[in-house]
Amino acid sequence: MAPSEPPASSAGGLLQLFRDGEPRTRAHLAQVTGLSRPTVAQRIDQLIELGLIAPVADAASTGGRPSAQLAFNPRARVVLAADLGALHARVAVTDLRGELLAEISTPREISSGPEAAISWILDSAEELLPGLGYDLSHVAGVGIGVPGPVEFSTGRPINPPIMPGWDRFDIPSAIRSRIDAPVLVDNDVNIMALGELATAWSGVTDLIFVKVASGIGAGIVSGGSLRRGANGAAGDIGHIALARAADTPCPCGNRGCLEAVASGRALARALSTPEAPLHRPSAVVALAKAGDVHAIQLIRQAGRDIGEVLTACVSIMNPSAIVIGGTMAQAAEHLVAGVREVVYARSIPLSTEQLTIAPSVAAGNAAIYGAAQLAIDAALAPERIAAALGG
Amino acid sequence: MAPSEPPASSAGGLLQLFRDGEPRTRAHLAQVTGLSRPTVAQRIDQLIELGLIAPVADAASTGGRPSAQLAFNPRARVVLAADLGALHARVAVTDLRGELLAEISTPREISSGPEAAISWILDSAEELLPGLGYDLSHVAGVGIGVPGPVEFSTGRPINPPIMPGWDRFDIPSAIRSRIDAPVLVDNDVNIMALGELATAWSGVTDLIFVKVASGIGAGIVSGGSLRRGANGAAGDIGHIALARAADTPCPCGNRGCLEAVASGRALARALSTPEAPLHRPSAVVALAKAGDVHAIQLIRQAGRDIGEVLTACVSIMNPSAIVIGGTMAQAAEHLVAGVREVVYARSIPLSTEQLTIAPSVAAGNAAIYGAAQLAIDAALAPERIAAALGG
Numbered sequence: 001m002a003p004s005e006p007p008a009s010s011a012g013g014l015l016q017l018f019r020d021g022e023p024r025t026r027a028h029l030a031q032v033t034g035l036s037r038p039t040v041a042q043r044i045d046q047l048i049e050l051g052l053i054a055p056v057a058d059a060a061s062t063g064g065r066p067s068a069q070l071a072f073n074p075r076a077r078v079v080l081a082a083d084l085g086a087l088h089a090r091v092a093v094t095d096l097r098g099e100l101l102a103e104i105s106t107p108r109e110i111s112s113g114p115e116a117a118i119s120w121i122l123d124s125a126e127e128l129l130p131g132l133g134y135d136l137s138h139v140a141g142v143g144i145g146v147p148g149p150v151e152f153s154t155g156r157p158i159n160p161p162i163m164p165g166w167d168r169f170d171i172p173s174a175i176r177s178r179i180d181a182p183v184l185v186d187n188d189v190n191i192m193a194l195g196e197l198a199t200a201w202s203g204v205t206d207l208i209f210v211k212v213a214s215g216i217g218a219g220i221v222s223g224g225s226l227r228r229g230a231n232g233a234a235g236d237i238g239h240i241a242l243a244r245a246a247d248t249p250c251p252c253g254n255r256g257c258l259e260a261v262a263s264g265r266a267l268a269r270a271l272s273t274p275e276a277p278l279h280r281p282s283a284v285v286a287l288a289k290a291g292d293v294h295a296i297q298l299i300r301q302a303g304r305d306i307g308e309v310l311t312a313c314v315s316i317m318n319p320s321a322i323v324i325g326g327t328m329a330q331a332a333e334h335l336v337a338g339v340r341e342v343v344y345a346r347s348i349p350l351s352t353e354q355l356t357i358a359p360s361v362a363a364g365n366a367a368i369y370g371a372a373q374l375a376i377d378a379a380l381a382p383e384r385i386a387a388a389l390g391g
Numbered sequence: 392m393a394p395s396e397p398p399a400s401s402a403g404g405l406l407q408l409f410r411d412g413e414p415r416t417r418a419h420l421a422q423v424t425g426l427s428r429p430t431v432a433q434r435i436d437q438l439i440e441l442g443l444i445a446p447v448a449d450a451a452s453t454g455g456r457p458s459a460q461l462a463f464n465p466r467a468r469v470v471l472a473a474d475l476g477a478l479h480a481r482v483a484v485t486d487l488r489g490e491l492l493a494e495i496s497t498p499r500e501i502s503s504g505p506e507a508a509i510s511w512i513l514d515s516a517e518e519l520l521p522g523l524g525y526d527l528s529h530v531a532g533v534g535i536g537v538p539g540p541v542e543f544s545t546g547r548p549i550n551p552p553i554m555p556g557w558d559r560f561d562i563p564s565a566i567r568s569r570i571d572a573p574v575l576v577d578n579d580v581n582i583m584a585l586g587e588l589a590t591a592w593s594g595v596t597d598l599i600f601v602k603v604a605s606g607i608g609a610g611i612v613s614g615g616s617l618r619r620g621a622n623g624a625a626g627d628i629g630h631i632a633l634a635r636a637a638d639t640p641c642p643c644g645n646r647g648c649l650e651a652v653a654s655g656r657a658l659a660r661a662l663s664t665p666e667a668p669l670h671r672p673s674a675v676v677a678l679a680k681a682g683d684v685h686a687i688q689l690i691r692q693a694g695r696d697i698g699e700v701l702t703a704c705v706s707i708m709n710p711s712a713i714v715i716g717g718t719m720a721q722a723a724e725h726l727v728a729g730v731r732e733v734v735y736a737r738s739i740p741l742s743t744e745q746l747t748i749a750p751s752v753a754a755g756n757a758a759i760y761g762a763a764q765l766a767i768d769a770a771l772a773p774e775r776i777a778a779a780l781g782g
Contacts, residue, residue, distance in 0.1 A: 009400045009425045034400045036427060149741060158741065206621045220707065222618045222625075229613070229709020230597045233742045240703045241737065243634035252739065312631045312703045316611065318620020346632065348643065350540060350549065351624045 009035050011043040011389060012382025015052055018072040019380065021097070023056045025068045044070060046389050051076035052096075052380075074099070077140035078132070079379055080179075081371035082121050084146050085188070086110050086162055086214070089117065091124040093132060094372040096140065096380065098198065102128045103368070110147060113165040118174040125179075141379030142175050142183040143371035145191035152232050155185035161251075182378040188367055189235060190226055192360075193219025195370030196323050200361035206319040209360070210237070211326035212306065212335065213281055214265045216258055222317055238263065240309045258309050262302035264328045271295055281327040288331045299331050303338020310339060311346045318351050325360030332359035400426050402434040402780060403773025406443055409463040410771065412488070414447045416459045435461060437780050442467035443487075443771075465490070468531035469523070470770055471570075472762035473512050475537050476579065477501050477553055477605070480508070482515040484523060485763040487531065487771065489589065493519045494759070501538060504556040509565040516570075532770030533566050533574040534762035536582035543623045546576035552642070573769040579758055580626060581617055583751075584610025586761030587714050591752035597710040600751070601628070602717035603697065603726065604672055605656045607649055613708055629654065631700045649700050653693035655719045662686055672718040679722045690722050694729020701730060702737045709742050716751030723750035 014029060030040045047053035048070075056069040074097040083090045087110075092103035104124045110117065121144070122136075129135050148160025155172040157163055172183035193209035201207055205224040211217050216238035220227045227234050238259035239252050250257035260266060264281025271287060271294065272278045278287075287295035310322055322343070324336050340357050347355075362369055378384065405420060421431045438444035439461075447460040465488040474481045478501075483494035495515045501508065512535070513527075520526050539551025546563040548554055563574035584600035592598055596615040602608050607629035611618045618625050629650035630643050641648035651657060655672025662678060662685065663669045669678075678686035701713055713734070715727050731748050738746075753760055769775065 034430075035425075036430070039425075039427070206618075218707070222613055222620070223616060225614060227597075227613045227708070229742075230711035230745060231709055231741050233739065234613075234707065234709040236706045236709070236739065236742070239739055240706050241699070243632075243637075246634075254737065308632070309703070312700070313707055315627045315631050316609070316625065316704055316707055317618070318622055318625040318627070320621035346645065348624065348627060348630060350622050351620075351627070354621060 009033055009039075010382055010386055011046045012380070012385030014040070014043050015047055015072075015380060015385055016382070018053060018070070021072060021074075023069040023071040025070070027068075047385075050385070050388055052385075072096075077138050077379065078129070078134050079141040079143065079372055079375035080121070080125050080139055081368045081375060082142070082144040083188070083191070083367035083371060084108075084110055084117060084144065086147050089120065090368060091121055091128070092368045092372065093125070093128050093134070094376075096376055098369060098372045098376060100365075100368070100372075101132050104128060110162065110166070111164050114169040114171065114174065118171065122175070122178050136179050139179050139181050141181050141375030142179060143191070143373070143375035143378075144171060144175075144183070144185045145188040145367045145371050146171075146185060147188050150185050150187050150232060152184075152186055152228055155183060157185075158232075182375070182381075182384060184371075184374040184378050186228075186374065187217070187232075189217040190219045190228065191370035191374065192325055192362070192366035193221055193235075193323075193370065194226055194373045195366035195368065196325065196360055196362045197221055198373050199366070199369055201321055201323075204321050206317060207321040207323060208310070208313055208317065208319045209323045209325060209366075210306065210310070212262075212264065212302070212324060212328040213326035214263060216263050216306065218313070220317065222319075237309050237313065240312070242305055242308055244305060244308075258305060262305040264326075267295075267298050267302060267328075270298055282330075285327060285330045288334060296331075296334050299328070299334040300338045302328070303335040303340075304342045305338075306335075307339040307342030308346075311343050314343060314347045314351050314355065320354050320356065322355065322357045323360050324358070325363065325366055329359050329363070335359075400424055400430075401773050401777055402437045403771070403776030405431070405434050406438055406463075406771060406776055407773070409444060409461070412463060412465075414460040414462040416461070418459075438776075441776070441779060443776075463487075468529050468770065469520070469525050470532040470534065470763055470766035471512070471516050471530055472759045472766060473533070473535040474579070474582070474758035474762060475499075475501055475508055475535065477538050480511065481759060482512055482519070483759045483763065484516070484519050484525070485767075487767055489760060489763045489767060491756075491759070491763075492523050495519060501553065501557070502555050505560040505562065505565065509562065513566070513569050527570050530570050530572050532572050532766030533570060534582070534764070534766035534769075535562060535566075535574070535576045536579040536758045536762050537562075537576060538579050541576050541578050541623060543575075543577055543619055546574060548576075549623075573766070573772075573775060575762075575765040575769050577619075577765065578608070578623075580608040581610045581619065582761035582765065583716055583753070583757035584612055584626075584761065585617055585764045586757035586759065587716065587751055587753045588612055589764050590757070590760055592712055592714075595712050597708065598712040598714065599626075599701070599704055599708065599710045600714045600716060600757075601697065601701070603653075603655065603693070603715060603719040604717035605654060607654050607697065609704070611708065612710075628700050628704065631703070633696055633699055635696060635699075649696060653696040655717075658686075658689050658693060658719075661689055673721075676718060676721045679725060687722075687725050690719070690725040691729045693719070694726040694731075695733045696729075697726075698730040698733030699737075702734050705734060705738045705742050705746065711745050711747065713746065713748045714751050715749070716754065716757055720750050720754070726750075 089108035090105040209219040218235040245261040248260040250260035268278040480499035481496040598612040609626040636652040639651040641651035659669040
């Protein structure tokens, strides 16, 4: 333990116990932490001073004495969650439990560059906060998802193919010019995996979230945490080679990548005619929903192709849940059926005994929920609490 | 935090700080933990009573006063590490740092069943311990690796294909009939990954250890810990489908598994003639070492095949090290060359920028070191220390 790291018995350490929302007494805290009663009392006073812990209103009268029960106060501060897509943008304000309080959503091109996007996020926040009784000084953390690879430790996009002008742009510094709080940036798929996990998979520790949209990517949750790998590139399943795709060129420069045959972009291309070109995955979904047999067949086959690659993921990671999200999951009945067909046929029984394969529950909210989760975890981290206390 | 879990500020929590071998004073401990001086003193007394912490002999005279410096005493107790292979067995005694003190190694068939194997482990321990000044009561933990899938939480092999008579056998209970200590059982590949990590990859948090012997399997280290997945089946890469192997039947019942074409067993079969049948991977290695061109070509191709599957592992996990171990790694120059050829050609640049692909450093000791590591971590876990203190 480095001397600069606050101990688990710090005020911030105590705060973690309260994050489940259950009320606790000082006596109980002394018992479970092994800290002395005076130490517990002092640290609780610090958390009350920060507004993060508050006495619970007792049902029974306590004869005028303050309640012995204390609980987390999730409205003490707020966080900002931003989801920047290729062609849309969304900013939300949530409380410290991740409950969505207000949001702005708009069509917006990521290619207009980082300065404009960051200004839009900050301006949107200033528009939303006053109506909720807050201002920028109440923002305890900011989480941002972007459609490209990110060096998570610094919050900089690295060679992002569809984000011209963003390469190595220091997003956290730009935000911190107006907000004094931790700023976390990650790629959209990782953020969606976190949001999905928090929304619908409590207790699940091993989950693979697959985003099938224009491209294909995955967020890998193992042992209860998102795994980013050595360079933040974990989950990049769109460029795994697929036997069936052997000769198909991929924009990445290789041939035979999963994305080259099974992405929404590939399907839109396959369904295009000179008279009726399709440009977006949503157009493929619309065709399928209208009962177009060719579109349905292609989506089903894309599910099988994705299933081939997920079978390898199952062998390597042994997850208990595979969740399919992204635009193409709006045609989940066909896409997920194809995935299931292959994964269950091909994997060893031990790995699929308890494996659930399902469409995303958080769906369109996965990214915003995930960005909020990242911001909240950073805002309430013991180091951060120690810093707020001047320690 | 469950009330039964000892807090990080417990005696066991303090002990973790000492495991790096550095001496510390009580004053320093009070400072980094936030515990009061009397509390620290009391817990240190408990650890001294258990023999796990001892005063350090000062270089300078302290005028007769006991040294203020305290340090971990790795010889207070010992652990047993056992590596049971298909045709060999090895038992070692190590200290609480994992230093090997004595061992017995012998040819032994796992198919002779669990009772005989457990008796052999215990008898071997009773043979080794007295010469070191210990007996079974000094054994603080037992780690065992077996050549098949294991339900890690209970230490029972589950449908192990080459371990007749072992299915769901309760290995920990059998050991605990004579040793009162935690018993951890895992499959050999996971154990080897732990041993390799501890031996040669300090600071590396994302590593894939591949055992290439009769079969092929992997141990997955991500975020600094071994990942077993939801059912303990993570790392089962031998049965991932390989395009080149499409029609080759695998003993698992499927077709086209990596193991069916690239394992030591597959290579031995391919190199067998009616006059000179080969049965063991070591015979393949011997041919290659003797300069047999066909054997060398087949090993190189096996490396490429394994590389195909590892390319998928790289996309999914983004490790910074891939380590090749097992019998076939004795022909590492050919095998690793094949792996490198494919992985570096096929992966995206961000994933391979800092990726090392190397033969195992721990080599023949990986399993024993890993089994010792498992046993030590369990023996020194805060829960265990609390139990030893009657808490």
